[in-house]
Amino acid sequence: MFKEYTPLKNKIFQVIDNDGKVINTKWMPEIDSERLVKIYKDMLFARTADLQIVSYQRQGRIYTYPPNYGQEAIAAGVGAVIKDHDWMVPAFRELGTMLAKGVTLKEMFLYFMGNEEGSNFKNANFTLPISVPIASQLIHAAGIGYAIKYNKEKKVAYAFVGDGGTSEGDFHEAVNFAGVWKVPVVFIIQNNQYGISTPTSVQTASENLAIKSVAYGVKGIMVDGNDFFAMYRVVEEAAKLCLNGEGPVLIEAVTYRKGAHTTSDDPSKYRTKEEEDAWEEKDPMKRLKAYLIDKGLWSEKEEDKIIPQFKVEIDRQFIEAENHPPYPKEDVFKHLYAEMPDDLKEQEKQYDRYLQWKSGKVKQQ
Numbered sequence: 001m002f003k004e005y006t007p008l009k010n011k012i013f014q015v016i017d018n019d020g021k022v023i024n025t026k027w028m029p030e031i032d033s034e035r036l037v038k039i040y041k042d043m044l045f046a047r048t049a050d051l052q053i054v055s056y057q058r059q060g061r062i063y064t065y066p067p068n069y070g071q072e073a074i075a076a077g078v079g080a081v082i083k084d085h086d087w088m089v090p091a092f093r094e095l096g097t098m099l100a101k102g103v104t105l106k107e108m109f110l111y112f113m114g115n116e117e118g119s120n121f122k123n124a125n126f127t128l129p130i131s132v133p134i135a136s137q138l139i140h141a142a143g144i145g146y147a148i149k150y151n152k153e154k155k156v157a158y159a160f161v162g163d164g165g166t167s168e169g170d171f172h173e174a175v176n177f178a179g180v181w182k183v184p185v186v187f188i189i190q191n192n193q194y195g196i197s198t199p200t201s202v203q204t205a206s207e208n209l210a211i212k213s214v215a216y217g218v219k220g221i222m223v224d225g226n227d228f229f230a231m232y233r234v235v236e237e238a239a240k241l242c243l244n245g246e247g248p249v250l251i252e253a254v255t256y257r258k259g260a261h262t263t264s265d266d267p268s269k270y271r272t273k274e275e276e277d278a279w280e281e282k283d284p285m286k287r288l289k290a291y292l293i294d295k296g297l298w299s300e301k302e303e304d305k306i307i308p309q310f311k312v313e314i315d316r317q318f319i320e321a322e323n324h325p326p327y328p329k330e331d332v333f334k335h336l337y338a339e340m341p342d343d344l345k346e347q348e349k350q351y352d353r354y355l356q357w358k359s360g361k362v363k364q365q
């Protein structure tokens with residue numbers, strides 16, 4: 001696969017077309033029907049939750065949120081391959097993989113409510129917290145890969161980054177290090193065409209992003225990130241290579257961020273309706289659904305029935321998160337230094353004053 005689709009050919013790996021028809025039987029993965037329907041339902045759950053979170057944010061019940069809308073097949077492809085004992089190294093737009101790893105929606109909600117307990121995953125093993133400093137997580141993934149190899153463990157680390165993240169030094173250092181040490185890390189670039197308002201076309205002069213693997217002596221591939229089967233198959237092959245000591249692998253998953261960068265962004269300022277409409281044809285859920293309906297495995301009726309059930313469950317976990325007790329204020333200030341430095345003491349005082357103002361005890365100052 002990696003020879004046939006070397007990034008030097010600038011050829012994208014696809015298995016189904018925009019209508020869900022298989023166009024690449026050679027590489028169609030084998031997934032039994034029951035499992036496939038479960039995967040689709042999980043994707044639908046993640047999309048429903050994602051849309052609902054934006055609406056909670058608009059109601060002022062949650063802070064800034066980066067929507068996953070349109071990128072679900074990437075998270076689901078990794079989610080279907082990653083094992084409980086594998087490492088998940090997220091950026092911040094991989095809700096589906098986090099849920100597949102066992103992170104709960106309540107924990108995600110707590111995180112986006114600014115509660116540190118939202119990073120303490122009770123049921124998800126080997127899962128790092130969300131990482132907002134762009135590409136910094138890739139360095140951790142390379143180190144984790146090194147530890148896996150050093151300890152002779154049979155596991156893989158999956159690390160995510162965006163197209164914008166490939167311009168960060170950390171990206172290059174991590175891929176280089178992973179290549180030199182031949183560590184079992186699968187780097188997944190979610191090329192959603194934008195880093196905030198910067199289009200991929202001005203992010204790099206490279207022909208594609210997967211090609212950056214060539215310079216580091218690492219296997220790379222460009223895949224249609226809106227094609228669940230293609231994603232699954234590529235991640236499955238990448239995992240096999242890693243487990244055989246032939247890693248790392250760099251995957252560029254080509255997709256489109258249908259939503260805003262975050263709830264603080266307005267994409268109509270920098271992209272056209274025509275562009276959005278063109279990508280709508282490639283929507284990952286629409287394509288997988290068309291395949292399932294054609295095979296008699298799913299129907300619009302089932303979908304209409306299940307979405308309201310999902311909404312009830314999402315709301316239930318959201319309300320649980322809202323009712324979750326706040327974390328002790330001391331946790332924020334006390335654990336970074338053995339003795340608090342003066343500037344942090346000053347910040348704590350300021351915060352106390354803010355809390356007093358918020359509770360209405362003193363006037364704003």
Ligand SMILES: Cc1ncc(C[n+]2csc(CCOP(=O)(O)OP(=O)(O)O)c2C)c(N)n1
Pocket residue numbers: 093132133134161162163164165166190192194195196257261
């Ligand atoms: C080191 C660093 N610089 C800048 C930012 C501000 N920032 C947040 S998201 C983002 C764009 C990221 O784009 P991309 O890597 O394509 O990921 P996407 O948001 O599209 O998923 C930037 C510049 C940051 N979080 N970290």
Ligand SMILES: [Mg+2]
Pocket residue numbers: 162163164190191192193194195196
């Ligand atoms: Mg991006």
